[in-house]
Each structure stands twice: as structure tokens, then as C-alpha cells.
Amino acid sequence: MSLHQTPDSQPSGMASIDVNVDEPTAISPPSRRAFLSLIGAGLGAAVAAPSIATAQRADDGGRRERRRPDREGPDTRGDRNRDGGGTGGVSVDGPDRFGRIFDLPPFADPSSELRAALIEMGRPGGMMDANDPLDVGPIRLITEPELSPNNRDNPANTAGVTFLGQFLDHDITRDAGSRLGRATSARGSTNLRSARFDLDSVYGGGPEQSPELYEGFRLRIESGGQFEDLPRDDDGTAILGDDRNDENMMLAGLQCAFIMFHNAVLASISASTATAVDFADAQRIVRRHYQWIIVHEVLPQFVGQEMVDSIVNSGRQVFTPNVARIPLEFQTAAYRFGHSMVRPSYRANLAGYEGEPFFAFVFDPKTFGDDDPDDLTGRSRAARRFIGWQTFFDFGDGEVKPNKRIDAVMSTPLFQLPMFSIPTARGEDIGPTSLATRNLLRHITWQIPSGQRIAAEMGVDLLSAADLSQVGQLGANLDQSTPLFYYLLREADVVADGLHLGPCGGRIVGEVFMALIEQDPDSYLNATAANGGVWSPSLPQRNGQVGDDFTMADLLTIAGVDPDSRGQ
Known part of the structure; x- marks a missing residue:
């Protein structure tokens, strides 16, 4: 059969x-x-x-009661909080609101001097710009990393984990209403994503609530000419659970891969016509294998295996909420570290352009608005616009490339974003097109505490004045009260040589990730295996083993977008 x-x-x-x-x-x-x-x-x-x-x-359906290593009950240290946060993430608000981990004052009071300093800090050609020599072209910036001495490769991370991290972000957080650089209460903006790793950015509300995403119980997928593409309407707009997942080719490729992964699992457990029960079972299998990848493949690259082991074995120390919500310290600062990992250019595929490899910058203003742009922006359909995943994840063929180290510089193309990638509230101007500047101004929006205050609260050694001397030249007391985003990038560089986040940033990111999975009653951590033991992956790896592990390369293979399926 x-x-x-x-x-x-x-x-x-x-x-x-x-x-x-x-x-x-x-x-x-x-x-x-x-x-x-x-x-x-x-x-x-x-x-x-x-x-x-x-x-x-x-x-893939059982649950088990799991003893959690974190503290039980509310953390009373956070009782006096500004807007629903406080140490430990305690709040009466629901999961559709943002919260705080720490009940600490903002890093600075809003002022024209502060705004000017942050804009200078993140401007194109400024201290956070890697100043990659874009004139040498996208290929040489990959093959000759010495051309960008300020933008070092990271041998510990694969190129794909950067975009998988962005995909994860779009699964758990979407700010619905804050305005850049204007102070906003945590209660003042709704999180439009569920605070769970449940792939609602892929599944939407399910076949009944989001019928435009489905054909029966299968997720819709179309052809881009050679290989898969997102379903699109007549004007080329992708039909998605979250439109941000068409911002660049890598995100769009991941969205396609998860769609096809779901469809493959559904086809394997159903008869010729799938039922609602089949859909629910397939969705649960997909989600749990996805969560396994987050804990076992993604987190170690982001925060280091030692930090993962500490959180798993000893429990969460700083993020212990009664209701898992996305904390602003994570959403605004800590989890934006991935912007430092983005390369200026990538090889999208091996034979997408008239049989030749397709190399391109992530963003190239000269090609913005073209039907088939010569960069890696999304929102376009053409035969060459697909991802050859061997560049991004390890299939054992020696083709995988590294991302950039986590440090206080970002690749030059990120300092001129395409307009369509910049989210705005209704009536709000686009504002700066530098991603670094936008990240820094969000610290005013959300009144984020300084890196120094948060590190001290966590009992982590503070960076020295010498470590922050460059930002000190900008005034506004930024070397003594540093924006958390910049502070955590410097911490990663100083403490971990940029290979992963440092102790402060790593614990924030690691504990938020683990809390979202631990507090999801349907997650793999709260599931039982058929034999009553601890859940482990039930889908096969590429090497034929079942139950030992499950990686992105395995998921991409089951989805049918691996190099062997491509034939290139």
C-alpha cells in the first residue's frame, strides 16, 4: 500500500x-x-x-505530570512593579500581554540628547556597522572572510540557525501597537502571537478559523517554478499565518519547509482522506519535534551547552512566572542578538540561476521593488528564489556555512532595511531604516533597564569601563547605564568570544525558551512515551535511527526539501 x-x-x-x-x-x-x-x-x-x-x-499524545525545578508560587520580590512585570515575571495579566522579568528603572530618562546618542550609535557607518566592503560582491564576502575583519565568522553556529531564530521569534511574539521611541506600558500593546512554541504562525487558527491556509487538513503550498513557494494571491502577497515570514527568502523557505513537514506527517498517519483527528495528531507530532529541535539544537548554539544544562538540571532562576508571557527584556533586547549573527550575503542555492549558484546580499537597495530582485528579500516569486538548505544546516556534506559571531557589530546591509520589512503602528512614520538604531530606540519605547542593573540583579559580573569605552564616547552616560541590547552583545563578545551569548544574555534567552515549553501542557516536556517513560522523537533521523535525536536536517528531509530531493 x-x-x-x-x-x-x-x-x-x-x-x-x-x-x-x-x-x-x-x-x-x-x-x-x-x-x-x-x-x-x-x-x-x-x-x-x-x-x-x-x-x-x-x-505523541500522552501527557505526564512533570516536577518542575523552578520555585513554586509567586515571587514576591516583584510585587511592586511598574506595569505588570517585576522580578520573576509575575503579573495578573494574561499571556496576550507583554511583561517584565525585573522591576528596575529604565536605563535613562527620555530626552533629545539620549535619542541623538542612540541614533548616532546605530547609524550607517557608525560604531555598530561592520563596514563590510560591499563593493567586492556577495561571493567574495563569503569565500574571503578576511575582507571583513570586524565581522568575524562563528565556527560554532550554522548559517541557518540565524533564520530559524527569526522564525521562532515570529512564532511567539508580535507587538501590535507600540510606537518606536515613545514610552509604552507593557499593558499598552497586545502580543498577537501565542506565548508558546506552537507554530501558530504556520497553522493560524486551524482549518476552521483560517481556511485560506488549508486544502482540507493539508496546509497549502504552491510551486515557484522549480521548487516550492508560499501560496500567494493575485498580487503576489503570501497567504500566511504571519506575513512577516515572507520578509526574506530564508524565512519563506522555512515556512514552506514546515508546511511540507506537516503535510508529510499528515499523509503518513491518515488514510486517503484525512480527518480532524488525523490533523490534530499530525499537528502534535510536528510541534513536539519542533520543540525538541529548539531545546537540543538551537538553544546550545544560542546560549552554550553549559547554560542549557544549568537551566535544565537546576531550574530557572530569574524567569519564574505563573503565566508564561513574553518579557520585554527578552523581546526588546536579549533576543535581538541574532541581528549580529546575520551575514552580509549568502549562497541561496547551488543551481537556481540558469543552472548556476544564486549568491546575493540579504538586502540590496539598488534592487528593492524589482519583480525578481538580486538580493534575498522575500515577497517575490521566481524560479531561482528557493533555498538550498545544505548552506544553512549540516547534512554531513561539508557544504554548511557559519553565521557571524555575536558581538557589537552588525552586517552592513542591515543598516538600510527595505521599507516593507519595517513594522509600524497606524499613522506612524517609517522612521530610521537602520536595524541597530531601531533596536536601540525600542529601549525608550519599553523603558528597558540598563545592562548593568540587570547583570547586578542576576549576580553576574559586570562589564568593565574598558569593555564599554566605545559607547562611552557618545555621552548620555551610556557607558555607565548601557542599553541592554548593546550590553548583551558586548558581554557575548567579551566573555564568550562571540561564539554564544554570555551569562546574562544566555540565561534570559534560555530561561524564556524553557519556560514557554515547560508551561505548555501539550509540549514534549509534558508528554509521556508509549511505554510510560520520557518522550523522545518518534520520527526517524537521516541515518535511520529513531528516538535518539531529531535535527533540522532530519525535518527538512522529511519535508522533501533536502539536497537529495532537490538533486542539487
């Missing part, structure tokens, strides 16, 4: 999953064809054989 995704509903290159109920055991290490058969055996056999079906569905 074989179940295939129908040819008229799949783009060229999209994998079909062969379900072979007569061969329910894994083989090692599989070819591409064998790997697909393996998936079919593991999940398709679950459809045909009740005992296997029960095990598979129980594996």
Missing part, C-alpha cells in the same frame, strides 16, 4: 512518502529512497496495524 501526495497539489521536488506496511523496521544508513520508505514504515504502519498505531499516537 502506498500513500502519495497528489501530483496536482505538490510543487516539483516535493517528496512523497511511500508507506510500506510489510516492512515496519528501520534500515541503516538509508539512501534517500530508503529514508522515505523508512518514514512510511514507521508512520504508515501505524495506520494499518492497531498496536503500532496506538503506540505512535500515544507517543
